Amino acid sequence: MKDKIMSLKEAIELYVEDGDLIGIGGLSFWRKATAATREIIRQKKKNLGVVSFVGGICADMLIGAGCLDRIRTSFIGMELFGLAPNHRRAVGAGQIKVFEETEATIALGLKAIYLKLPFLPLRGLLETDILKVRDDIKEFNCPLTGDKLVACPPIQVDVAIIHVPYADEKGNGNIQGPVWLDDDLAKTAKKTIVTCEKIVETEDIIHFQGKGQIPMQKVDAVVKVPFGAHPTSCFPFYTYDADHMMKYIQYCQTADGFKEYEKEYIAVASHEEYLEKIGGIKEILKIMT
Amino acid sequence: MVDYTTDELLTILMARQVTNKDVMIVGVATPIVWSAFTLAKVTHAPDAIFHYLMGNTFVWEARQVSLLWLELGAASRCHRLHNTGECTLELLPHDILTTIEFFRPAQIDQFGNTNNTVIGDWHKPKVRLPGAAGIPDFSGLYSAGQHLYVPRHDKRTFVPAEKLFFRSGVGFVDGTRPLTDYGLIGRGPKFVITNLAYLDFDPKEHRMRIKTVHPGVTVEKVQENTGFELLKAPDLKETKPPTETEVRILREKVDPLGIRKLEVLTGKERAELLEEIIRKEYSRVDRMPPRL
Numbered sequence: 001m002k003d004k005i006m007s008l009k010e011a012i013e014l015y016v017e018d019g020d021l022i023g024i025g026g027l028s029f030w031r032k033a034t035a036a037t038r039e040i041i042r043q044k045k046k047n048l049g050v051v052s053f054v055g056g057i058c059a060d061m062l063i064g065a066g067c068l069d070r071i072r073t074s075f076i077g078m079e080l081f082g083l084a085p086n087h088r089r090a091v092g093a094g095q096i097k098v099f100e101e102t103e104a105t106i107a108l109g110l111k112a113i114y115l116k117l118p119f120l121p122l123r124g125l126l127e128t129d130i131l132k133v134r135d136d137i138k139e140f141n142c143p144l145t146g147d148k149l150v151a152c153p154p155i156q157v158d159v160a161i162i163h164v165p166y167a168d169e170k171g172n173g174n175i176q177g178p179v180w181l182d183d184d185l186a187k188t189a190k191k192t193i194v195t196c197e198k199i200v201e202t203e204d205i206i207h208f209q210g211k212g213q214i215p216m217q218k219v220d221a222v223v224k225v226p227f228g229a230h231p232t233s234c235f236p237f238y239t240y241d242a243d244h245m246m247k248y249i250q251y252c253q254t255a256d257g258f259k260e261y262e263k264e265y266i267a268v269a270s271h272e273e274y275l276e277k278i279g280g281i282k283e284i285l286k287i288m289t
Numbered sequence: 290m291v292d293y294t295t296d297e298l299l300t301i302l303m304a305r306q307v308t309n310k311d312v313m314i315v316g317v318a319t320p321i322v323w324s325a326f327t328l329a330k331v332t333h334a335p336d337a338i339f340h341y342l343m344g345n346t347f348v349w350e351a352r353q354v355s356l357l358w359l360e361l362g363a364a365s366r367c368h369r370l371h372n373t374g375e376c377t378l379e380l381l382p383h384d385i386l387t388t389i390e391f392f393r394p395a396q397i398d399q400f401g402n403t404n405n406t407v408i409g410d411w412h413k414p415k416v417r418l419p420g421a422a423g424i425p426d427f428s429g430l431y432s433a434g435q436h437l438y439v440p441r442h443d444k445r446t447f448v449p450a451e452k453l454f455f456r457s458g459v460g461f462v463d464g465t466r467p468l469t470d471y472g473l474i475g476r477g478p479k480f481v482i483t484n485l486a487y488l489d490f491d492p493k494e495h496r497m498r499i500k501t502v503h504p505g506v507t508v509e510k511v512q513e514n515t516g517f518e519l520l521k522a523p524d525l526k527e528t529k530p531p532t533e534t535e536v537r538i539l540r541e542k543v544d545p546l547g548i549r550k551l552e553v554l555t556g557k558e559r560a561e562l563l564e565e566i567i568r569k570e571y572s573r574v575d576r577m578p579p580r581l
Contacts, residue, residue, distance in 0.1 A: 077419030103423035124426035148472030
């Protein structure tokens with residue numbers, strides 16, 4: 001078996017190409033692959049798209065850094081802390097293309113990949129304006145009952161990037177808390193990068209709650225990055241860093257402000273340097289469960 | 290009469306809507322809704338079950354509302370009764386498992402159609418909002434009716450149908466036909482709870498009407514703050530105010546840090562409260578939110 005354990009730099013160099021549609025796991029403030037996102041920015045990838053069930057700081061950083069030209073999320077924001085600042089600015093200025101998604105269009109879009117179907121039907125979206133701004137989502141009548149339904153197209157992700165608490169060297173990933181659509185993203189994407197807090201034995205994965213939701217046969221790279229979801233959470237180890245989130249939003253009030261944030265926290269030599277920059281051991285202990 | 294604040298009034302009125310057999314869907318960043326569900330659970334609806342998007346889990350137990358440690362209560366081993374593989378598909382509202390969820394629209398029209406997507410033209414928005422998440426999927430499907438709340442009742446939020454920038458949630462469409470004609474199998478919007486009134490929908494005209502006004506609020510004031518003409522229910526009366534017990538349990542047990550207030554406050558006051566909540570929660574030694 002080929003060696004899947006590698007550095008973050010190698011994984012992004014090998015598996016993320018300009019123009020790719022990236023599927024980022026997690027949900028707004030929770031278990032986002034932020035370390036991998038910062039590496040994508042450092043490698044100056046271009047014309048990427050992001051699909052996320054619920055987007056947050058990853059997509060927002062990529063927008064700020066000019067790596068994205070399209071976005072597909074059902075919701076993107078900073079929860080009670082406010083709007084996603086770079087996203088709001090870029091969409092207002094028409095700088096990125098928005099695919100207006102919903103929870104179900106993404107969920108069904110991924111499921112359609114498994115089944116090799118041109119669409120999956122949904123009894124939702126009827127009479128909403130989503131149908132006006134998405135010409136690839138269409139109303140139709142059910143051939144069996146005649147009911148009005150909506151056809152949702154497949155979403156083919158090029159590379160899924162999922163942060164998990166535990167993975168083994170073969171690429172089996174275990175998620176202890178909520179899974180959201182992360183397993184579907186990993187299983188339907190052409191390539192999958194798993195970043196993890198800890199590398200464990202396969203026997204451990206079997207015993208963990210939920211076992212291996214991310215299957216080894218679909219994983220190309222395993223990267224150990226402790227606190228690789230900061231400033232978002234990684235259950236069961238740590239919660240999100242509210243202070244850093246507020247700092248991020250503060251920086252991002254202007255496009256230039258984001259550039260300063262990028263210089264300070266993203267353009268760093270190593271993940272260790274990032275952890276020092278955000279406040280080191282004191283901050284880490286603050287967010288540990 | 291017992292003293293209460295706007296956030297407490299909203300929370301308590303919303304809690305009263307929960308029935309004992311409901312599955313209460315707790316979304317992200319909606320502490321008023323979470324507080325309301327938790328209050329209902331520890332008072333009149335002990336058999337209602339939480340479903341946390343934060344955890345994709347059905348949770349039986351009630352724990353104190355938390356801003357920073359909610360994932361522990363929602364996802365930890367001892368709480369996690371079931372994995373719901375993917376909440377969107379498994380929890381589509383239907384008749385067998387009565388799911389209820391409170392949506393907070395950025396805009397709402399007289400027929401209960403809502404917008405959480407953009408302010409301005411979608412193609413070149415003045416403000417791009419976070420998005421409507423699952424609202425476009427579910428809004429037409431709720432068998433228990435769509436539950437809505439608006440913490441700040443004003444003309445920016447309550448707009449006539451032609452001024453709704455984007456219809457991301459479907460209400461009674463244009464009010465002219467039964468919902469089944471549009472292929473919608475739900476019962477449409479059921480009510481809107483605001484800081485001024487309890488609004489429901491006229492069963493014939495499918496238009497929003499004033500059902501009860503909150504203590505100290507006049508019908509005129511509600512109308513002045515609404516961008517379209519409200520109908521009046523034939524039995525229009527005053528809202529039953531929060532009781533001493535409801536207020537006490539909410540303040541002391543359910544949400545002692547006042548996280549729900551973040552949905553109501555603005556500016557400096559809100560920033561200060563947010564900072565205070567963050568400091569208090571990070572300084573907690575036992576990080577699991579207390580069991581109620």
